[in-house]
Amino acid sequence: MLDIDDCLQQLMALQGVHGASLIDFPSGSVIGAAGRGPGSIGDAPADAADMIHATMQTAAFATVGQPAHVEDIVITAGNGYHVMRLLRSDIEARMVLYLWLDRSVGNLVVAQRQLSAVAAQISAN
Amino acid sequence: MLRELLEPWCAAGVTGALRILDPPGGVVYIVDGRVAYAECPVASGLERLLTASGRLPAEAWRAAVNAGRAQHRIGPELVDGGLVSQPELEALGVMALYDAAFFLFDLVVGTQFEHRARHPVGHLRTLDLRVVCQEVDRRKRLLADAWPDAAIDTAAVLPQRRLRSQCVALTALQWEVVANADRRRSPVDLARLLGRDTFSVMLEVRRMARSGLVEPGRPGGSAAAESVATVRARAAAGLPTTPEAERVGRHARPAPEHEPLPEPEPEQVDTSLPPPVLPHRAVRHQPSAEFLVPAGMPAEPRVSEQILVRLLAGLGAL
Numbered sequence: 322m323l324d325i326d327d328c329l330q331q332l333m334a335l336q337g338v339h340g341a342s343l344i345d346f347p348s349g350s351v352i353g354a355a356g357r358g359p360g361s362i363g364d365a366p367a368d369a370a371d372m373i374h375a376t377m378q379t380a381a382f383a384t385v386g387q388p389a390h391v392e393d394i395v396i397t398a399g400n401g402y403h404v405m406r407l408l409r410s411d412i413e414a415r416m417v418l419y420l421w422l423d424r425s426v427g428n429l430v431v432a433q434r435q436l437s438a439v440a441a442q443i444s445a446n
Numbered sequence: 447m448l449r450e451l452l453e454p455w456c457a458a459g460v461t462g463a464l465r466i467l468d469p470p471g472g473v474v475y476i477v478d479g480r481v482a483y484a485e486c487p488v489a490s491g492l493e494r495l496l497t498a499s500g501r502l503p504a505e506a507w508r509a510a511v512n513a514g515r516a517q518h519r520i521g522p523e524l525v526d527g528g529l530v531s532q533p534e535l536e537a538l539g540v541m542a543l544y545d546a547a548f549f550l551f552d553l554v555v556g557t558q559f560e561h562r563a564r565h566p567v568g569h570l571r572t573l574d575l576r577v578v579c580q581e582v583d584r585r586k587r588l589l590a591d592a593w594p595d596a597a598i599d600t601a602a603v604l605p606q607r608r609l610r611s612q613c614v615a616l617t618a619l620q621w622e623v624v625a626n627a628d629r630r631r632s633p634v635d636l637a638r639l640l641g642r643d644t645f646s647v648m649l650e651v652r653r654m655a656r657s658g659l660v661e662p663g664r665p666g667g668s669a670a671a672e673s674v675a676t677v678r679a680r681a682a683a684g685l686p687t688t689p690e691a692e693r694v695g696r697h698a699r700p701a702p703e704h705e706p707l708p709e710p711e712p713e714q715v716d717t718s719l720p721p722p723v724l725p726h727r728a729v730r731h732q733p734s735a736e737f738l739v740p741a742g743m744p745a746e747p748r749v750s751e752q753i754l755v756r757l758l759a760g761l762g763a764l
Contacts (some may be wrong), residue, residue, distance in 0.1 A: 325533045325571055343533075345541060347619050347646040349588070350581060352540045353571065355496040374617060415618070416537060 322426030463563035480572035498641030593652035600665035632666030
């Protein structure tokens with residue numbers, strides 16, 4: 322039986338991942354974390370939640386009439402890629418997977434595919 | 447405060463349940479010294495998050511409870527039946543735990559520890575006590591930043607009839623709140639109705655109030671809102687709750703029976719002051735005895751029993 326830690330370990334197994342976590346974004350609470358990132362650096366989960374709110378409230382991205390159309394958000398920063406993958410919205414918790422990926426070692430596309438696979442496991446039913 | 451009462455049990459690495467004897471009531475479950483689950487009647491528990499939200503039919507939950515309660519297997523029953531995934535169940539368990547901890551952790555209450563008591567859901571994610579405390583503090587800070595007056599949490603939510611701006615964007619949860627606000631329900635009532643965690647609804651209402659989309663109305667008359675308001679008033683005053691008030695508040699009862707906060711005796715205040723910290727392994731067997739005793743109960747037998755239980759726990763851990 323896969324649990325949250327297993328899901329996070331699947332993400333940590335990718336090359337160049339600094340940290341991965343599962344965040345409830347209405348409240349900005351960390352549900353689980355592995356590696357570095359939210360939980361060890363201050364307010365990152367709350368910031369991730371703000372980022373998602375901001376994106377979802379931007380009409381052009383949120384696409385009126387197509388709720389949950391935003392699949393993931395990638396921020397390219399000096400210290401790496403920050404990827405936020407929204408989980409399907411019909412499961413009850415409004416959650417997002419957050420991944421912090423090294424820019425030189427990590428592979429963004431592979432990470433996005435793995436995030437999709439893990440997201441599918443979490444909202445499996 | 448409750449979080450200080452939990453410290454020695456977690457440090458000793460025991461498994462059991464700390465039952466809160468005073469209103470609002472509740473239980474904190476500890477597994478091997480880590481916080482596994484907490485429940486409190488005024489917070490949204492796992493059952494409400496799953497059923498009131500429409501995620502699961504109430505019958506499906508009841509069937510899982512009937513099949514799994516005795517063996518502490520409600521969770522596995524749901525997961526094996528393909529109704530929720532294990533990660534989703536764990537995530538909701540953590541949200542329910544945080545929601546209850548938010549209301550319970552800063553209360554000064556009488557408690558009783560039951561060794562080896564486990565919650566009937568089964569395996570959930572366990573958290574370090576320090577992590578839970580940090581999250582509770584973060585939530586209090588967020589709420590205070592969004593809207594400083596806590597009375598808004600138990601006051602009727604009144605959406606503005608007309609907006610000054612041309613257009614407004616809401617999150618999904620804010621939409622649920624506005625769509626279900628009937629000008630009587632308070633944020634606490636809306637959380638129950640919607641099957642959301644109480645904290646998130648309180649936060650979204652405060653944020654909307656800040657941006658002028660809703661305003662607080664009269665205090666909500668519901669039993670749940672009254673109960674939260676009473677607990678808050680007590681926590682603010684830092685008082686032990688009395689057994690008399692316990693009967694009024696333990697279960698949500700109709701509002702007319704609600705009484706204002708009883709005036710405490712000065713000497714009750716004195717005895718209730720907890721020792722500030724329980725820092726070292728060496729001294730954790732001697733928490734102040736009077737702190738464990740709910741006000742108004744005969745002190746002696748309870749004290750010795752509690753100390754004995756705690757000593758055993760400490761020795762077992764060594």
